[in-house]
Amino acid sequence: MTDETKNTRGREPEGRLPDDRVEELLTELKAADLPPFYTERLKARVRGASRGGWREKLRSPQLAWAVAGVSVVALVLVVVGMSGDAPAPVPLVPGAAIAQAGIDPVTPADNSVVGAGDVEIVAAIYPPIESGIVRLYVDETDVTGLADVTDSYVMYSPHEDLSEGEHIITIEIQDESGRRLKDVSWLFYTMNGEARDDAGTI
Amino acid sequence: MARPEFEELVERYDKRLFNVMYGLTGNYHDALDLTEEAFIRAMKAYPRFRGDSDPFTWLYRIAVNVLKKRHGKNARRNELWQRHVESDPPRTTETRTAQDSVLQEERARMVRRAIAQLPEAFREVITLRYIDEMSYEEISAAAGCSIGTVKSRISRGKALLGEFLKGKV
Numbered sequence: 001m002t003d004e005t006k007n008t009r010g011r012e013p014e015g016r017l018p019d020d021r022v023e024e025l026l027t028e029l030k031a032a033d034l035p036p037f038y039t040e041r042l043k044a045r046v047r048g049a050s051r052g053g054w055r056e057k058l059r060s061p062q063l064a065w066a067v068a069g070v071s072v073v074a075l076v077l078v079v080v081g082m083s084g085d086a087p088a089p090v091p092l093v094p095g096a097a098i099a100q101a102g103i104d105p106v107t108p109a110d111n112s113v114v115g116a117g118d119v120e121i122v123a124a125i126y127p128p129i130e131s132g133i134v135r136l137y138v139d140e141t142d143v144t145g146l147a148d149v150t151d152s153y154v155m156y157s158p159h160e161d162l163s164e165g166e167h168i169i170t171i172e173i174q175d176e177s178g179r180r181l182k183d184v185s186w187l188f189y190t191m192n193g194e195a196r197d198d199a200g201t202i
Numbered sequence: 203m204a205r206p207e208f209e210e211l212v213e214r215y216d217k218r219l220f221n222v223m224y225g226l227t228g229n230y231h232d233a234l235d236l237t238e239e240a241f242i243r244a245m246k247a248y249p250r251f252r253g254d255s256d257p258f259t260w261l262y263r264i265a266v267n268v269l270k271k272r273h274g275k276n277a278r279r280n281e282l283w284q285r286h287v288e289s290d291p292p293r294t295t296e297t298r299t300a301q302d303s304v305l306q307e308e309r310a311r312m313v314r315r316a317i318a319q320l321p322e323a324f325r326e327v328i329t330l331r332y333i334d335e336m337s338y339e340e341i342s343a344a345a346g347c348s349i350g351t352v353k354s355r356i357s358r359g360k361a362l363l364g365e366f367l368k369g370k371v
């Protein structure tokens with residue numbers, strides 16, 4: 001221990017607070033609260049990341065048969081899409097009323113910049129809703145049928161890299177009759193190569 | 203003992219890890235961001251986690267690596283972090299009178315700001331000791347140094363805090 005840092009009991013060390021006062025101030029510090037629903041959002045984000053991108057999914061041998069089976073369904077969806085009809089509504093499990101629910105964008109962050117091949121769209125819905133129709137639009141194109149939608153989150157990884165530049169995501173919750181009750185939109189930007197590490201955070 | 207599901211770790215440790223990150227950065231919003239990124243990285247590494255060490259210590263090491271990587275990548279960010287401390291809103295769960303609350307929160311803000319200005323080695327042990335309330339042994343394991351070093355760093359860190367806080371609280 002140096003002379004500068006030595007505690008001088010009984011008198012105040014010159015140029016600094018006494019150690020016992022510093023100790024008192026440090027002991028006063030309390031744990032800060034997390035924002036509401038932070039844990040739920042984080043769990044949704046972790047769940048989304050654990051699923052990996054489409055490339056990883058398609059490399060998995062366990063999913064090979066599933067992919068083959070789903071391709072038939074996808075073909076039907078493409079045909080439906082080409083005919084101009086909207087994708088089928090997504091049935092939801094029991095939970096809260098739509099009016100109580102919020103849609104919270106998780107990723108990409110609003111106004112962030114991400115690599116064109118690294119786009120993974122995740123939004124949390126809280127509290128989970130009991131009924132309704134959730135729709136996801138990317139650049140005004142309805143991609144709901146290709147997204148993973150539950151009562152508490154929406155997740156979508158584009159099959160192909162998005163074009164470089166600005167993109168807008170919109171998530172809507174409609175009631176059974178198709179009336180829009182909630183909607184959230186946010187922007188992000190894609191660029192080729194590695195995304196900026198601090199994009200959108202300052 | 204069966205290894206917990208990863209989401210269980212999120213529920214159990216997110217607030218604790220966030221508070222340690224808050225102590226290390228002095229910035230509420232950056233701490234939230236770092237905590238999230240640390241959990242994402244931890245989730246990817248979880249299949250390789252053998253459970254030999256305490257899960258929180260393991261999470262903490264990952265979070266510190268995320269923090270160091272960010273600081274190393276962008277020096278200007280460090281400067282911005284310090285500026286952010288000025289406008290940072292610490293929140294606590296305590297119920298006090300409005301005036302006491304304001305005074306104590308202001309004092310806490312000053313202390314957090316001072317901790318954020320400490321050299322990294324001191325900031326780490328002070329945060330783990332006073333915000334996470336770890337024992338010397340736990341800090342030694344988390345920080346990867348001897349108990350003697352932990353005690354010495356805490357003592358020197360407190361002395362520096364005393365200098366930073368002189369005339370401010």
